[in-house]
Amino acid sequence: MTDPLRLWRVFPWDPRAADGVPFSPSFVPQASGHGRFDLPHGLSPVAYLAESPAHAVSELIHPWRGRAIDDRHLTRAGLRLAVVEARFDSGDAHLADLCDPETLARLDLAPDRVASRRRPVTQPIARRVWDSGAAGLRWWSRFWGDWHTTVVFTRRVEAGAERPPAPALTFGDPTPLAIDHPAVEQAADALGIARRVVRG
Numbered sequence: 001m002t003d004p005l006r007l008w009r010v011f012p013w014d015p016r017a018a019d020g021v022p023f024s025p026s027f028v029p030q031a032s033g034h035g036r037f038d039l040p041h042g043l044s045p046v047a048y049l050a051e052s053p054a055h056a057v058s059e060l061i062h063p064w065r066g067r068a069i070d071d072r073h074l075t076r077a078g079l080r081l082a083v084v085e086a087r088f089d090s091g092d093a094h095l096a097d098l099c100d101p102e103t104l105a106r107l108d109l110a111p112d113r114v115a116s117r118r119r120p121v122t123q124p125i126a127r128r129v130w131d132s133g134a135a136g137l138r139w140w141s142r143f144w145g146d147w148h149t150t151v152v153f154t155r156r157v158e159a160g161a162e163r164p165p166a167p168a169l170t171f172g173d174p175t176p177l178a179i180d181h182p183a184v185e186q187a188a189d190a191l192g193i194a195r196r197v198v199r200g
Helices: 053-064 101-106 119-131 154-159 182-191
Strands: 005-012 046-050 079-089 095-097 136-140 148-153 168-171
Touching: 005 053, 046 053, 046 079, 053 079, 053 182, 119 136, 148 154, 154 168
Parallel strands: 095 136
Antiparallel strands: 005 046, 005 079, 046 148, 079 168, 136 148
């Protein structure tokens, strides 16, 4: 049995939000169709998780590449962004690692199709992975191959909750982000974004 994966996400945090509701660490919205590996509406929400805090931060600050950011850029919906660690255990379901040639061959997928930025190409791939019985998939990030995204089909986690060893996704305690947070510093450096630190 493998150890749970350590993953991270960044989200607008309301400390008063109950578990599973908007602005809580564990809230995953219904699939909107805008995500690269979203499933068809009604099939399952999809959680997009990064393998490092810096990668998770980069997903939120990348629109400012080549420019500068300060603390004002680390808010959404009037709330401070926070980083939280998640633990994912695929249990008796598998995680389809689309970086693995054998997995691609088994699913009859071409790597150039998986790497496409066109959602009409990549979303059917997510559906094929779902139909294989997987609890999610792993693929490199939009930025470069050193960073990877893990996509978790949360309904598969929920459906198996009463059947151990079932998939499990748990979240730790969030940490609010500031412009001098190490993950923000690493993400900004990687993306070529300057940081303005305002001392009060």
